[in-house]
Amino acid sequence: MQNYVGGAFVVPDVPVAPVYDPSSGEVISRVPLSSAREVDAAVRSAREAAPAWAATPIKDRVQVFYRYKALLERHLDELAALVTEENGKIASEARAEVLKSAELTEFSCSLPQIVTGEVLEVSRGVECRVERFPVGVVAAVTPFNFPNMVPNWSIPNAVALGNCLILKPSELVPLSARRIAELLEEAGLPKGVLQIVHGGQEAVEALCDHPDIGALSFVGSTRIAKIVYRRATANLKRCLALGGAKNHLIVMPDADREMTASNVIASMSGCAGQRCMAASVMVAVSATDHIVQRMVEHARAMVPGRDVGPVISEAARERITRYIDEAEAAGATVLVDGRHARVPGREGGYFLGPTIIDHVTPDMAIAREEVFGPVLAIVRAKDVDEALAVENASPYGNAASVFTESGGIARRVMERANAGMVGVNVGVPVPREPFSFGGWNDSKFGVGDITGRGSIELWTQAKKMTTKWNREAGVNWMS
Incomplete structure (x- = not known):
């Protein structure tokens, strides 16, 4: 060059x-x-x-x-x-x-x-x-x-x-x-x-x-x-x-199952999770197991090399893998494991498959720090106020989204989320031109x-x- x-x-x-x-x-x-x-x-x-x-x-x-x-x-x-x-x-x-x-x-x-x-x-x-x-x-x-x-x-x-x-x-x-x-x-x-x-x-x-x-x-x-x-x-x-960013997607139990599952997985795995607007933490409010299960199905159907590209370097892959290992050792449940992804003919590539980790606690590193890979941490919350407390505790403030059929809940999250870009039923709430791009806080x-x-x-x-x-x-x- x-x-x-x-x-x-x-x-x-x-x-x-x-x-x-x-x-x-x-x-x-x-x-x-x-x-x-x-x-x-x-x-x-x-x-x-x-x-x-x-x-x-x-x-x-x-x-x-x-x-x-x-x-x-x-x-x-x-x-x-x-x-x-x-x-x-x-x-x-x-x-x-x-x-x-x-x-x-x-x-x-x-x-x-x-x-x-x-x-x-x-x-x-x-x-x-x-x-x-x-x-x-x-x-x-x-x-x-x-x-x-x-x-x-x-x-x-x-x-x-x-x-x-x-x-x-x-x-x-x-x-x-x-x-x-x-x-x-x-x-x-x-x-x-x-x-x-x-x-x-x-x-x-x-x-x-x-x-x-x-x-x-x-x-x-x-x-x-x-x-x-x-x-x-x-x-x-x-x-x-x-x-950087640590974007939270709050999923309410009334959210549309298919739309939510497909949007969250696309947000988490798109560009191999290497974008500052990627979903990295899903805050699952109350009875949302039916949505989580559909997300698992979507993630397992994705093929590395076809649907998900590699991360940028071997060092990045090792760093992301450490976050997953540490969360699992701390008691989180790995629902979909992309750590052993291999692409035939591309064995030297830096591939990771989509990974979903449930029952992550807010104090875990994977819930607090920017991972920058195709990894979604699921934190459980009893109601929307507890979910907002999780989101508000992050030092970052790039983006947040809520998935719900309730206009009142949507408005509550839009007003109280501590982020510069907020979406409703949108996994990647990037403003389109002429609206400008930029977050808050760190x-x-x-x-x-x-x-x-x-x-x-x-x-x-x-x-x-x-x-x-x-x-x-x-x-x-x-x-």
């Missing part, structure tokens, strides 16, 4: 790390581990491109993204295949990821209608107006679990709003980032507006420290999100850092959200202008 600086792919003189196909364990590429020197080169290139791009009218800037959206759709199969190759997603999940990138890009095309500014005659002959201006050079650090979509959480909006952006993709999944750059170049994005710097910790620290970067978005674990947020803001830059650090209207504050700064042309306008203490 190569960095992308000034509209050209370049090979930095730095150490490299292997990139693995998680479905086979084979090395498929090598990625440079860039240093602060490479970050500085990218920033210089972005800084040179910034004045002309910021001066380009927004209606002209978004024309690039109209074309980019069409290219995402035209190359859907190719882009999805890249996601499968580097991340391991099954084909349908990879296609859905790229289609979501197209939806995110479509929103950026609407920005000229959204950031129109405000104007008011505040007194006779005196006008106040607010206009939004780009921050300048900005950066985005993205994770392994959505190599195409999460970069497009930041690139279209930040760039359409007039910024020049430096992308640091996860070193585990660098392939999609290159193709994104190529398609944006084909769509007409000027040289220097987008840079890609591959690397690990040193590159991220350099982005946080560089004085010419004005804003930074980050998506990853809560532990690293806290470090990035503190370091970036200590260097006086804006930062929005999205961390799932998000910073103000605003990373997509939709919530991202505008991150990527722009408001300029307030007051004008007086009427000589007869009154004179007062503000004159």
Whole structure:
């Protein structure tokens, strides 16, 4: 892999790390581990491109993204295949990821209608107006679990709003980032507006420290999100850092059996459970065994390699397995066991089958910590208030859902769940555009959200202008 600086792919003189196909364990590429020197080169290139791009009218800037959206759709199969190759997603999940990138890009095309500014005659002959201006050079650090979509959480909006952006993709999944750059170049994005710097910790620290970067978005674990947020803001830059999650799905006894079972299992196992919106704890309220049994049937029918892809690495598989082992040793009951999943012809892959563990107690690690795998822990509760107490006790606050036929129960959970995204009879309550994505508590650090209207504050700064042309306008203490 190569960095992308000034509209050209370049090979930095730095150490490299292997990139693995998680479905086979084979090395498929090598990625440079860039240093602060490479970050500085990218920033210089972005800084040179910034004045002309910021001066380009927004209606002209978004024309690039109209074309980019069409290219995402035209190359859907190719882009999805890249996601499968580097991340391991099954084909349908990879296609859905790229289609979501197209939806995110479509929103950026609407920005000229959204950031129109405000104007008011505040007194006779005196006008106040607010206009939004780009921050300048900005950066985005993205994770392994959505190599195409999460970069497009930041690139279209930040760039359409007039910024020049430096992308640091996860070193585990660098392939999609290159193709994104190529398609944006084909769509007409000027040289220097987008840079890609591959690397690990040193590159991220350099982005946080560089004085010419004005804003930074980050998506990853809560532990690293806290470090990035503190370091970036200590260097006086804006930062929005999205961390991990522990999403609770509260299932009431009146919930529709088939819809609930299928939705919960899809939420738990989709993308091999490697998404911050995955169901990881189901709080089963009162008499819900009939729903749990149907969930077991759904999970047992799923075939690793066909219905569930691998996790990202051998280390991830070992870590997830330890959580299951510890819960079982502590007295939980493993209803469906995916620890010994094997895929013929892919014996070197990092596969885990769907796993359901019942009678988990809230104090167990598997109920408290982000597992990030196709594992569902079931905690039992006597009523909805006890279920909400379990959900509210989590330090995270990304998402929560309730499955019920009662409007009153649904409203109670929506109001009292301690999470930024809440669903009713929805296993993955991701807001669709133009509604923005972002959690609460230890799932998000910073103000605003990373997509939709919530991202505008991150990527722009408001300029307030007051004008007086009427000589007869009154004179007062503000004159």
